[in-house]
Amino acid sequence: MNKLNGIKLRHDKGTKDCETTEFPLPKSVVVPMSQHMGAPCECIVNKGDTVTVGQKIGDTDAFMSAPIHSPVSGTVTDITDFLLANGATCKAVVIESDGEQRVCPDVAPPEINDTQSLIAAVRESGLTGLGGAGFPTHIKLNYDPVKTPVDTLIINAAECEPYITSDYREMLESPTDVIEGILMVQKYLGIPLCKFCIEDNKPEAIKLMKEKTEEIRSIDIVTLKSSYPQGAEKVIVYSATGRIVEEGELPVHQGVIVMNVSTVASIYRYARTGMPLVSRRITIAGDAVTKNAGNYFVPIGTRVSELLEYCGATEAKKVLYGGPMMGICLYDTEQPIIKNNNAVLAFKEGKMPETTACIRCGKCVRTCPFNLMPVAIESAYKAKDVEELKRLKVTLCMNCGCCSYACPAHRPLAEINQLAKMLIPRK
Amino acid sequence: MKGLYVSPSPHRAADNSTAKVMMMVIIALIPAAMAGCVFFGARAALIMSVCIVSCVVFEALCRIIMKKEQTVSDLSAIVTGLLLGMNLPATVPVYVAVIGSFVAIVIVKQLFGGIGQNFANPAITARIVLMLSFTSYMSNNWAVPYWYSDLVDAKTGATPLAAEWLTYTENGVNYKMAPFTLGEMFFGETGGCIGETCAAALIAGGLFLIIIRVISPATPIAFIGSFALLTFLYTGSGTETLYGVLAGGLLIGAFFMATDYATTPITTKGKIIFGIGCGVITFVIRSFGSYPEGVSFSILIMNLLTPYIDKLTRTVPFGAKKAERSGK
Ligand code: SF4
Numbered sequence: 038m039n040k041l042n043g044i045k046l047r048h049d050k051g052t053k054d055c056e057t058t059e060f061p062l063p064k065s066v067v068v069p070m071s072q073h074m075g076a077p078c079e080c081i082v083n084k085g086d087t088v089t090v091g092q093k094i095g096d097t098d099a100f101m102s103a104p105i106h107s108p109v110s111g112t113v114t115d116i117t118d119f120l121l122a123n124g125a126t127c128k129a130v131v132i133e134s135d136g137e138q139r140v141c142p143d144v145a146p147p148e149i150n151d152t153q154s155l156i157a158a159v160r161e162s163g164l165t166g167l168g169g170a171g172f173p174t175h176i177k178l179n180y181d182p183v184k185t186p187v188d189t190l191i192i193n194a195a196e197c198e199p200y201i202t203s204d205y206r207e208m209l210e211s212p213t214d215v216i217e218g219i220l221m222v223q224k225y226l227g228i229p230l231c232k233f234c235i236e237d238n239k240p241e242a243i244k245l246m247k248e249k250t251e252e253i254r255s256i257d258i259v260t261l262k263s264s265y266p267q268g269a270e271k272v273i274v275y276s277a278t279g280r281i282v283e284e285g286e287l288p289v290h291q292g293v294i295v296m297n298v299s300t301v302a303s304i305y306r307y308a309r310t311g312m313p314l315v316s317r318r319i320t321i322a323g324d325a326v327t328k329n330a331g332n333y334f335v336p337i338g339t340r341v342s343e344l345l346e347y348c349g350a351t352e353a354k355k356v357l358y359g360g361p362m363m364g365i366c367l368y369d370t371e372q373p374i375i376k377n378n379n380a381v382l383a384f385k386e387g388k389m390p391e392t393t394a395c396i397r398c399g400k401c402v403r404t405c406p407f408n409l410m411p412v413a414i415e416s417a418y419k420a421k422d423v424e425e426l427k428r429l430k431v432t433l434c435m436n437c438g439c440c441s442y443a444c445p446a447h448r449p450l451a452e453i454n455q456l457a458k459m460l461i462p463r464k
Numbered sequence: 465m466k467g468l469y470v471s472p473s474p475h476r477a478a479d480n481s482t483a484k485v486m487m488m489v490i491i492a493l494i495p496a497a498m499a500g501c502v503f504f505g506a507r508a509a510l511i512m513s514v515c516i517v518s519c520v521v522f523e524a525l526c527r528i529i530m531k532k533e534q535t536v537s538d539l540s541a542i543v544t545g546l547l548l549g550m551n552l553p554a555t556v557p558v559y560v561a562v563i564g565s566f567v568a569i570v571i572v573k574q575l576f577g578g579i580g581q582n583f584a585n586p587a588i589t590a591r592i593v594l595m596l597s598f599t600s601y602m603s604n605n606w607a608v609p610y611w612y613s614d615l616v617d618a619k620t621g622a623t624p625l626a627a628e629w630l631t632y633t634e635n636g637v638n639y640k641m642a643p644f645t646l647g648e649m650f651f652g653e654t655g656g657c658i659g660e661t662c663a664a665a666l667i668a669g670g671l672f673l674i675i676i677r678v679i680s681p682a683t684p685i686a687f688i689g690s691f692a693l694l695t696f697l698y699t700g701s702g703t704e705t706l707y708g709v710l711a712g713g714l715l716i717g718a719f720f721m722a723t724d725y726a727t728t729p730i731t732t733k734g735k736i737i738f739g740i741g742c743g744v745i746t747f748v749i750r751s752f753g754s755y756p757e758g759v760s761f762s763i764l765i766m767n768l769l770t771p772y773i774d775k776l777t778r779t780v781p782f783g784a785k786k787a788e789r790s791g792k
């Protein structure tokens with residue numbers, strides 16, 4: 038098998054057997070108008086408006102975007118400026134729930150019978166990549182089949198971050214949605230082959246998916262070695278197909294598109310029900326969680342503080358959106374769950390080990406999946422040597438954190454790489 | 465909820481530290497150091513202790529005087545002291561050991577900024593400085609395993625490399641006989657520096673470090689391999705080749721000094737070049753030079769070339785556009 042460098046992590050997937058349940062409906066939700074990569078949405082409701090579940094509350098004409106829908110029924114009590122955990126600001130709609138969860142009359146299964154209607158439906162569903170960066174799904178599907186023909190759909194079910202089990206539960210609990218979603222994408226986009234990639238630490242999921250696809254020739258279940266960051270896009274493309282997504286390219290330039298397993302299942306769910314993306318499966322875990330660790334369907338916009346309270350994690354010293362390797366720290370637990378959060382982790386210990394001087398051991402170089410040289414990048418960054426940073430290809434760094442993790446001197450190499458990238462003028 | 469820690473990802477770190485790495489190196493050196501004590505007696509223990517203590521004291525003082533954070537707890541000064549001690553004959557006066565430690569820690573390491581910043585291996589450089597300044601202590605008067613010291617034979621007072629090979633003619637054929645048997649060389653019953661004679665212990669320590677991935681096998685394989693190949697081609701004798709590998713600090717050099725992180729290349733390609741360079745230079749000095757011992761010089765010379773090797777052996781980033789790949 039094609040193998041890039043990486044690291045072995047403790048899996049800590051203690052919630053893997055926790056069946057997903059509905060999270061108690063919050064009294065109010067905060068729905069930011071930017072939950073995806075690309076342009077934020079315009080808010081299309083006003084203070085005082087009554088809204089229903091699935092009603093569109095934000096949209097834009099911008100190409101790179103995805104509409105946003107109300108996760109609850111109730112009243113818009115405020116439209117505020119909101120500071121997101123990633124540092125960006127946008128408008129956010131505060132909705133007080135009336136507890137009835139009345140469904141919007143517009144919610145009806147869409148008619149999908151060709152490529153364009155599939156893409157239009159996916160856009161209307163508000164779907165973005167559920168696994169990571171929040172790339173609007175309809176844009177990923179809307180490639181030009183002449184310029185960049187695609188022959189392989191890669192389903193990313195690696196879930197290589199510790200603790201998180203939401204994709205795993207998706208496979209076990211809704212295998213039909215997953216497989217029908219894949220078949221729909223293959224059918225309407227004309228993609229002959231699907232490589233469904235699962236890490237070998239999830240044997241139950243591999244077994245189930247193999248059973249369910251026994252009759253389906255176009256879906257190939259690929260068992261990947263469990264290694265971090267196996268689920269990173271360029272890594273999984275290489276592991277599954279041996280193709281190298283070069284600098285400045287997207288996977289589609291190599292004839293593949295990569296979709297997260299929960300994302301593809303959501304396409305089918307939308308086709309089946311017409312209910313846009315208004316809630317999602319979240320893993321709540323971490324050593325500060327004292328009760329109810331597990332997987333939940335959480336309405337978008339639910340404040341993290343409610344999750345922490347429900348799980349007895351109010352004493353946490355560090356709270357993350359996402360996994361321990363690439364997750365973002367919350368500075369304030371009033372932040373809401375947004376579309377691309379797959380986990381909320383709460384930890385008792387927040388401090389990282391002290392940084393000491395680099396001993397030039399080369400571990401950072403040996404663990405980098407992209408063969409970058411973080412030790413050299415750090416020196417070049419300190420010297421503000423932009424040309425050297427370009428030669429070292431710091432822009433390829435995906436911030437996976439393997440280098441920082443492995444460094445015996447605990448140098449914040451991944452962070453330095455992100456700072457170094459900013460020194461390089463964009464073309 | 466307030467007062468949360470906010471830090472950039474990743475939020476996990478491997479259970480490792482500089483001190484742990486150094487501890488592993490110390491553990492790997494202990495068998496050879498103990499063998500030195502067995503063969504050279506209490507004085508060997510004394511010299512190694514003096515080196516360790518003075519290295520630690522010099523390191524602590526340097527950091528205090530330079531008003532930098534204290535680094536004694538990273539154990540690197542202990543490694544340097546131990547290595548230096550193992551690279552001295554047990555017979556050196558104590559003050560020579562202290563001077564060596566001063567050179568290693570103060571001049572070679574701390575003046576260049578401390579751990580990771582020095583360009584030459586502290587213990588090697590100190591050994592060379594002592595060899596040039598105290599030549600008589602460092603080479604003429606080699607320590608002998610103590611149970612030989614009252615015997616008068618060819619073994620007395622010479623390292624395997626400096627000792628004359630015995631030549632004799634029998635039935636018209638010339639024979640060369642090594643002053644020590646290969647078995648003696650393997651277990652370390654020869655003259656030499658405290659820690660360099662016991663091949664068995666050095667190999668065990670080196671393998672240990674390779675297995676726990678503290679050092680890469682590339683350097684020792686390239687070093688020993690290229691030296692052995694050249695020696696074999698030059699002498700045509702397997703015994704002499706083996707003899708050369710086991711003698712004169714080649715093993716301690718290849719496993720413990722040529723693998724020093726700070727002063728050797730980072731990438732595997734670089735390590736191979738470094739190792740081959742060391743092997744070739746050692747061979748040349750031993751075969752054609754006036755010093756019997758080439759290992760220290762070879763490593764020092766390659767230390768000086770390391771920044772250039774590093775520049776030439778950068779990794780090729782995954783997916784980097786070919787036309788503008790890094791390196792030049
Ligand atoms: S892993 Fe850390 S100590 Fe080792 S070379 Fe890289 S930055 Fe330096």
Ligand code: SF4
Nearest residue numbers: 405434435437438440
């Ligand atoms: S964070 Fe960047 S440099 Fe570090 S291992 Fe990941 S890709 Fe390589």
